[in-house]
Amino acid sequence: MKNLLKMTVAVVIGAQLGLSGALAQNQELDVKALLKRIEELEQKVKVQDRKRELGDEAAAEKARTASTVSIGPGGLQVQSADSNFVMRVRGGLQADGRFFASDSVANDTFLMRRVRPILEGTVFGKFDYRLMADFASGVTQTTANNGSILDAYINARLLPGFQIQAGKFKEPVGLERLQSWRNLLFVERGFPTQLVPNRDTGVMLHGGFWNNALYYQAGVFNGTADGGSSDFDANDGDKDFAGRLFVQPFKQTGVEALRGLGFGVAGTIGDHAGTPRTYVSDGAQRFFTYLTGTGVQPNVVGNGNTWRVTPQGYYYWGPFGVSGEYVISSQELRQAGGGAGAGSRAKFENIAWQVAGSYFLTGENNSFEPVSPRKSFNLANGDWGAWEITGRVGALDVDNAAFPIFANPAQSATRASSWGVGVNWHLNRNVKLQFNYVNTDFEGGDANPAISQPEHLFLTRAQFAF
Amino acid sequence: MKLKNILISTTAVFLAVNALDATAKEIKLLNVSYDPTRELYQDYNTAFAKYWKDKSGDTVKIEQSHGGSGKQARAVIDGLEADVVTLALAYDVDAIAEKARLLPADWQKRLPNNSSPYTSTIVFLVRKGNPKGIKDWDDLVKPGIGIIPANPKTSGAARWTYLAAWGNALKKNGGDQAKAREFVAKFYKNVPVFDTGARGATTTFVQRGIGDVLVGWENEAILSLAESGKGEFEIVWPAFSILAEPPVTVVDKNAKRHGTEAVAKAYLEYLYTPEGQEIAAKRHYRPRNAEVAKKYAAEFPKLELFTIDEVFGGWQKAQKTHFSDGGVYDQIQQANR
Numbered sequence: 001m002k003n004l005l006k007m008t009v010a011v012v013i014g015a016q017l018g019l020s021g022a023l024a025q026n027q028e029l030d031v032k033a034l035l036k037r038i039e040e041l042e043q044k045v046k047v048q049d050r051k052r053e054l055g056d057e058a059a060a061e062k063a064r065t066a067s068t069v070s071i072g073p074g075g076l077q078v079q080s081a082d083s084n085f086v087m088r089v090r091g092g093l094q095a096d097g098r099f100f101a102s103d104s105v106a107n108d109t110f111l112m113r114r115v116r117p118i119l120e121g122t123v124f125g126k127f128d129y130r131l132m133a134d135f136a137s138g139v140t141q142t143t144a145n146n147g148s149i150l151d152a153y154i155n156a157r158l159l160p161g162f163q164i165q166a167g168k169f170k171e172p173v174g175l176e177r178l179q180s181w182r183n184l185l186f187v188e189r190g191f192p193t194q195l196v197p198n199r200d201t202g203v204m205l206h207g208g209f210w211n212n213a214l215y216y217q218a219g220v221f222n223g224t225a226d227g228g229s230s231d232f233d234a235n236d237g238d239k240d241f242a243g244r245l246f247v248q249p250f251k252q253t254g255v256e257a258l259r260g261l262g263f264g265v266a267g268t269i270g271d272h273a274g275t276p277r278t279y280v281s282d283g284a285q286r287f288f289t290y291l292t293g294t295g296v297q298p299n300v301v302g303n304g305n306t307w308r309v310t311p312q313g314y315y316y317w318g319p320f321g322v323s324g325e326y327v328i329s330s331q332e333l334r335q336a337g338g339g340a341g342a343g344s345r346a347k348f349e350n351i352a353w354q355v356a357g358s359y360f361l362t363g364e365n366n367s368f369e370p371v372s373p374r375k376s377f378n379l380a381n382g383d384w385g386a387w388e389i390t391g392r393v394g395a396l397d398v399d400n401a402a403f404p405i406f407a408n409p410a411q412s413a414t415r416a417s418s419w420g421v422g423v424n425w426h427l428n429r430n431v432k433l434q435f436n437y438v439n440t441d442f443e444g445g446d447a448n449p450a451i452s453q454p455e456h457l458f459l460t461r462a463q464f465a466f
Numbered sequence: 467m468k469l470k471n472i473l474i475s476t477t478a479v480f481l482a483v484n485a486l487d488a489t490a491k492e493i494k495l496l497n498v499s500y501d502p503t504r505e506l507y508q509d510y511n512t513a514f515a516k517y518w519k520d521k522s523g524d525t526v527k528i529e530q531s532h533g534g535s536g537k538q539a540r541a542v543i544d545g546l547e548a549d550v551v552t553l554a555l556a557y558d559v560d561a562i563a564e565k566a567r568l569l570p571a572d573w574q575k576r577l578p579n580n581s582s583p584y585t586s587t588i589v590f591l592v593r594k595g596n597p598k599g600i601k602d603w604d605d606l607v608k609p610g611i612g613i614i615p616a617n618p619k620t621s622g623a624a625r626w627t628y629l630a631a632w633g634n635a636l637k638k639n640g641g642d643q644a645k646a647r648e649f650v651a652k653f654y655k656n657v658p659v660f661d662t663g664a665r666g667a668t669t670t671f672v673q674r675g676i677g678d679v680l681v682g683w684e685n686e687a688i689l690s691l692a693e694s695g696k697g698e699f700e701i702v703w704p705a706f707s708i709l710a711e712p713p714v715t716v717v718d719k720n721a722k723r724h725g726t727e728a729v730a731k732a733y734l735e736y737l738y739t740p741e742g743q744e745i746a747a748k749r750h751y752r753p754r755n756a757e758v759a760k761k762y763a764a765e766f767p768k769l770e771l772f773t774i775d776e777v778f779g780g781w782q783k784a785q786k787t788h789f790s791d792g793g794v795y796d797q798i799q800q801a802n803r
Contacts, residue, residue: 043612046676047658053674054661 073429075466087121092182092465098283101456105449106285111137114181128155144234150199161207168231171197172204172217172244173266175312175325183370186422187436187459188282190354191396195329196308197268199229213251218243223270225277226329235274242268260316267309272302276333279396281416282438283457285450288398288412299337300406303345306331314368321366322357333406341405348402354394361387376428386426393419410447417441434461493526493729498548500535500622501663502686506749513745514736518729526729534663535622542566542717549721549730552714554622557781559713568719582711583737584751587771588630590702591671591680591687598678602704603634607652612677615657616667618795623664623682625789630708633777637706651798685750688765709771
């Protein structure tokens, strides 16, 4: 019995020992399997994280290299990721009203003064291009000028101070002519603009230094009559040289009151043939015309050297701004037709000047460049946009020697002088309303009903430009 | 004023301005390269700039651009103005010649050794102690092995890897293409994640701790070993692998437009000089120069290496068969999904 008991205890202990050994072995296997499983799961999590990371990198790369399309007050723009290629679609229109308060042979009228689509941009980072057409009322074509194509040029920005522009664009002469059409103080530009070239075809070197505190422009162009445009030299093979130097001496300084001061001088020189231009009032009434006709009738044409010189300047300080320019346009003419003075040659100097100023009642900083209202017009919020009052005086004086061989004193005035006031309401960066009253007095041309009495004119404009 | 006089004056001013500009010009070169050559060309550019300054007196500033080799070639075709390209494989340069016509088709004949101044091969980087016991290609396709290569569609290293795996399987199976395909299919079945370039794959394996083995450039494996500290990784050189010959060339039309033809040519020729070869060897590329190779022999074990021409009939054929859209690689990936 004792032995049986011992044997039983031994068997039980032995069995227990064996069981616990097996258990330990099993536990070790479980831990290994568990660790392996954990490792596998850890790898899976890491792989998922990495895939997400790679996905994010790919998305960021795509965003970095993708072109962007944006639209805003500056128009529609498409731009490559590296900014080297840009295309902008812009444009604008001006719907005017022209109403004569005095008796006039001209009709009161609404008109589309400008309707201009613009495509512009940059290729390869340094080459700008611009195409601007005009489909407005009265845009006509001549033998020398496709009136619908206003700007068509490329500009190579080789260095900030050394750029080359070629094509058709504004000649660098008149101050107000060089101001953008969307930023004019008055509905119509003043008299000096009539004595300087408009757009011409040629090539120009230009560039600025010290953030354009000093800016130069010098170019060779076909040459065009006063106020005229050209994209083909229909009259002669001679070319005009045009140049302009403009400085803003305090632009880079801390003298706040003088930073908006700029002045310069511009001019052209060249030989011209062809028909000289007529001069018109703000109401588009011709007040001076050189004699023109066929056969035995007198006919005046360009006959050689033409030069223009125009000192110009502006000053902007806070909401106040004033600008002025003075133009002398000298041209050799010939009475090439029949009748009195046939074959006569003479050189005339016509002069125009103007001073124009404005003040923003709503406090915006005035500028030669477009001004953005502090607050866009929003009736619900009580925001009224920007309000600007304007004033201008000026005159155009035709050389008295032009009469009577080259111009008819009964039909053409020897001088027109005007003053005007206006209000500009900038509803936002894109929409502007203008209201002008302009009074123009004429000297001479008494037999011409258009100018035999002063012109009292109301001009209105609704402008949309982007 | 007569146009002739104006033109003469204008030309004189233009030439004067250009002359002033020319004296102040700094020579710039853009080297568009593949992923893992960053460190190599950082060192090399410094050495070349000094060499060129001493030789010509001019200052040359070399900019680098890196990414997957195929992606970089695409960028040059799309307009990235590389003066020189130093890519992972000849096919990518061929693509630039063929699609953008920026250099002649026979560009590879212009410099020695098929315009490949240094070589490399495909090796394995495994974790400390080689826990999965990976010794050769066959070990990679065992179940449960996580392989990290890059994507052959975008990476040069990945295409060399694919071809190395295929070539190894062919050798083991007496040239049986079907068995080679089966082997490569198993290989890619074990890949948990694809990076677009070799450097990205290294990041996945080394920094993110994913996978059991990084299969890629020998130079990248040695660099990882050197940078990660002792003992974290080990390199396994397979008995048989591919001779990778990364090519270099001037992108003629770009260089001509930039006026950098002479300096671009000299830049690549300098790679073949003992100085250039020494820099390549220091950055773990196998030098061509016998003397320099002898000096660095300890770093580069002797392997049995096959060339792409021997096994695949050249890059054009290999690309068309294996890596073109709908090619063998795409078919394998489709089947593996």
